[in-house]
Amino acid sequence: MRFLHTFQLHDFVDTLVSLFVAFVFGTLIGAERQYRQRSAGLRTNVLVAVGAAAFVDLADHLTGADGSVRVIAYVVSGIGFLGAGVIMKEGMNVRGLNTAATLWASAAVGSCAGADMVAQSAALTLFVLAGNTLLRPLVNAIDRIPLNEKSSEANYEIIVTSDVENVAQSREALSERLEAANYPVRETKVVYRSDDNVEIAAVLVSLAVEPGDLDAIVASLAKLPGVSHATWNVSALE
Template identity: 75%
Template sequence: MRFITTFQLADFIDTLVSLFSAFVLGTLIGAERQYRQRTAGLRTNVLVAVGAAAFVDLAMHLDGAGGAVRVISYVVSGIGFLGAGVIMKQGMDVRGLNTAATLWASAAVGSCAGADMVAQAAALTVFVIAGNTLLRPVVNAINRIPLNEKASEATYYVKLAVSTEALPVLRDQLVEKLEAANYPVADVAVVETGDEFLEIIATLVSTAVDPNELNAVVVDLQHQAGVRHATWESNTAD
């Protein structure tokens, strides 16, 4: 049997240390995710870390550092496909990005352990857990700050509900008044609302705005003949 001639106790112990380190560190990362009931919890993060460590360790024993570097590049791309599976889009909301990023970090921890860089793997684990826990209050505090339209860049829409007869004239007026207020229009769409009115939606070039200026444009358009109502809104989901 080739196993008898190729088995070396020192290499086997080295592999065990790499896999055990990846298992413990992956458990620490996964436990925090499991506590918060995320899609990828304890077992997933452990398997990602141990799997990455196994591939890198195998490459290290077969082809040295050069082989490990090549395998690590494939681990990074492979985890990208796995992370895409936990990302879900629900309307304008995208969920699972943090979970996918954590899986990516777990793979990095496992790769460090597989490359016999256990201390670096432990340090990375500390930073990953800190990012998922210590930064949470900071995120919540930022989210509670009211949105300042003058300081934030978002996508803004100006909408007019108009009669069919007034559509051509009001569409041109909408673009002219917005550009006169120094808000260039990126796109204009017309949507049927199901009654005798149509909705004109002007998408502004992504920029910061002065709410008072947009309000003035909307009020002016509201008084035009054929306009049922006029409004504007913003979208910062992107």
Template identity: 70%
Template sequence: MRLIETFQTADFIDTLASLAVAFVLGTLIGAERQYRLRTAGLRTNVLVAIGAAAFVDLAMHLAGPDGATRVIAYVVSGIGFLGAGVIMKEGTNVRGLNTAATLWSSAAVGACAGADLAAQAVALTMFVLAGNTLLRPLVNAINRSPLDEKSSEVDYDVKVTADAPAMADVRDLLVEKLEAANYPVGDVEVVDRANGAAEIVARLTRTAVDPKELDVVVADMERQAGVRHATWEASTRD
């Protein structure tokens, strides 16, 4: 049989090592996304990393580095289509950009693993995890920084992630607490998330807020039963 004739133990072990590295590193990236309840979670990131590693490893064995280079170019463009599937436009808001970028990064990790660049794959994984975790406090600080309402139109959104069964009660309680703090709610949107969760987004009608007052409301909401996470952010329309 042709299969037996072409089987090379060293090549097979090399492929297993590449796939194992892609699997472990893809798991690390995907676990963080799963914890954040993102659309593309653990399994998606693992499969993207493994798939990229498999294609690049196959090209390395069949056509050498030149063939792998061509395959990597196709992987980059192919993951672009996959990432587009997780990007959603909801009114004036666009969601999923970070998730799509993470999928792209997972493919890069897999490509490094498939090209036998394990150390580079590990380093890239650390940078991806740092971007998705260590930069979150900085992002929140920037989003909460005072904006010049005179020079730009500003929207203030209070976001609460809660268990789906408690969603209705949490939504009513959020509106009640915001109005009690003299922050009328203009619109409330509920977005389904993974693992039986829902995100409640309450947009305020006030043109300016006191960050300390919203921090109190958010902290109070996080103590409520069924609430997983609560935060608020400001964004401009220009």
């Protein structure tokens, strides 16, 4: 067996240390994720860290530092596919970005361990844990600040529901009122909801707006012949 000729105790112990370090630090990161009931919890983060460490350590033993660098590049890109699996979009909300970023960081922790950079791996683990725990109060404080529509950039959309006979007039009136208010339109969409109702949606160019202006525009549009409903909404930029 070739194993009997290639096995070296020193290299084997070095690999064990790398995998053990990745396991311990991956456990610390994963335990925090598991406590918060995230989709990628304890076992996932441990496996990502240990797997990254194993690949980097294998490349280092076979081809040295050059091989490790190439494998690390593939780990960085490859972990993106795993992270994409935990990202979900529900309407205008996107969930799982923080979990995906944590998996990416776990791979970096494992890569450092596989490259025998134990101190760097430990430091990175502390920073990841700090980002997921110590920054939470700051995030909550920022989220509680009321949104100021005048100073924020977002997607603004004005929606007018009209009957079929008055679609052209309603669309023209919508464009005229927005132009008079100096709000440029990025695109206008016309959707036929039924034989009698047509929805006209004007999406504004992302800029700060005066909510009162949009309220006035919507109120005037609602009085037009054939218009059954007019409203506007705002959503955060993706």
